[in-house]
Amino acid sequence: MIIDIYNQLIKKRKLTALYVLSAIIITYFASWFPDFENLIGIEGARISSVVSFGALNGLILGPFWGTIVSFTGIMGHTLIRGGTPDTFHLLTPFFVAIASAVAGLCIIKKEKAAMAIFGVLILLWYVTPLGRSVYYYPWFHILTLGGFFAFNYKLKDREENIFKFIFLLLASLMAILADHLAGSISATLLFDLPPQMFASVIMIYPIERITLALAAAAIMYMLIISLQNTLMESETYHDQVREKKETEILNYVDEVKGMLEEDNKN
Template structure:
């Protein structure tokens, strides 16, 4: 169901143009929403609505259009708030992080597995190349886990009953987790290079950021899965209406044929 529906919603040019417009507007206005703080009763755990839409852009529009829409929408917002750009270099490059999530999500959902893991693997390699990265070598444990889960999902989905029963949603979750983990490590590396944070900062969030990323991945996958289910319901209803209409037309034609036949026989 997942692949067929994705092909249907991404193949039609008119539908794609509509999706591009809706995704741009939704992403732009999502930036204005404040992050949800205190998730799971933990003060430091928060959910970014911008990242959710960035991931959804990749799932819906694919790697190229998804990344472009995310980058464009967030960049427009940054231009509007140009004063923050001048005071915060990290704020200037942050649209690239969301765009990277869209890129990876798009590659993952389209089945390009090897390409999807190139950027995450590259970021992990860069992390270990830094002094802080070698000291806090266990920091990207979720990023490594997301890659392994994504690559092995198709192999284990039929071996574990829970996976086989929910493979549509779980595959979306695997794609989303890979995407949001990429965004996170890109941001962590940028913060390290720009602000020169010490290792203690990364040690303090070693069990906090995974909760954030997993929750964001769950929500992103759930929204897109609900969207796919909705599309399939619309498609099923349309098919039922067409069948009913065809049946009604057939009844009318049969009735006309009988009446015409009776008239011809009477004239004879």
């Protein structure tokens, strides 16, 4: 319910313009932050905080504006930082934009499209020769897709706050892993990388991506809870809740009535 109301708010032009401008500026400056290295005691672990903004922009702005914001902010960094960027760095904004698209589709309740994009990326990994060699590399991507699928069809309609957070976390994780896999696929095509390079990080990248997803989900969760607390004091919100409950009851009555009429005919 609260996510539905949030989706209505971000469609307002003045709010959207403010969000978009602010998000582009924040994403651009965030792209200059140094990477975090050797976190949680794991040597070689490296996390670029800007990847969180790919998922966060999608969650806040939806798949359209979120994608534009992420692409614009990261491309600005790529072009301004100096030197001639190579092909991989020119593609980097597209990777982050994919994350925004996936997260944005989840927040506007087009989860099937988000899962389809993520699933295609997993399949594309196995199209590459190196992907078939290191076939176990996307194990965490597959696990995340399965977890999101199960949650989406079993628990997504639960109204408790914990389920809201789990949904945001899984959506953020899937988005960030989409960015990760798109980058990995591009790297295998552009560079002559040994299979050992990917095999050596199969237990490291899940921890990196979970950390990034937690950051994005936590920020979005705080925004939604703040909105929820504000609306709880609004009569309009309570009217909408009442209308939704009445609609659900009427739909249920219509279904039962239809079943009874069919039984009488038989």
